[in-house]
Amino acid sequence: MGPTMCFENLVIMSPVKNNVGRGLNFALVNGTTGVVLTQKCFDMYSGDVMLLVKFLKEIPEGTLVLVASYDDSGTKMNDETRKFLTNLGNSYAKQLGFRDSSFLLGAKDLRDKSPFEQFLKNNPDTNK
Template sequence: MRVSGVLRFLALIFALVTTWICIRSYISLNMKTLRLPRWLTDLATKEIPVVRTKCGLTKPCPKEFFAFKISSGAANVVGPTMCFENQVIMSPVKNNVGRGLNIALVNGTSGTVLTQKSFDMYSGDVKLLVKFLKEIPEGTLVLVASYDDPGTKMNDETRKLLSSLGSSYAKQLGFRDSWVFLGAKDLKDKSPFEQFLKNNPSKNKYDGWPELLELEGCVPRKIV
């Protein structure tokens, strides 16, 4: 009995000592200051700037340039969108787009939006479009986006006026074609800002319409 009691007593002492050592080590570890590498500390505290471009462009525009993005309509379901200098000019959300041609006029020097209007080329807004194009002031930027059907009833005069704005595809614009364009009044050369996709049943992305087009870029304040 005595030997058994001594062994139990020693086991108890050993357990108490072991527990005390573990507790002391835990407290000591938590009281120490963890030192991170300097480069890791700097990375954690340094604010990483997020570059936000106007109109969500892939890269920012130079100081003397305007940022823009134009998207054509998707079939006859989703209307086009126009953004200029981070301002949405026309869009389905703003409820100011329509089937046919959607056109916005912007002052080429100040970047001020002058007006925006849609022309239904299927029902016959051709005369209104001709009048509108003829009255565009000098030095005005012209943003155009198609929706549904931009060219069914377009006449030669309309095509000539759009071509004078710098378009390379106005003369071949037809039934349900997709088209986005940025030009200017009396532009001396063809505009570099234009995309065109012909309605082709064998290649169309949508049932009866080609896919939507998206055009973005930086246009200089003095384009003419």
């Protein structure tokens, strides 16, 4: 079951809407108006990581960034993508690995870690 993302009581992404996928799921929201700008998912197991890099480079200033992982978010992760995620306020980007779970509400060039993030390290011994 993939993640569901909501903002201001509006479901932006969900399995029911059929717009989430394996890897990293992103929703960009205008930080002033609250209008959803776009939603995208990037397959971090067998997809092209350079598509994610291009997407991250093009995030406009003043944009809120919602990120939720699903299944595998770390296999294709490289130093460049980890740096971009850190710049969004993700304090766990450097350790994000295979089947780890995370979500984040951040913004481009956030100077500190986001107060709205959660991370759960994959543990094959305790997974259900």
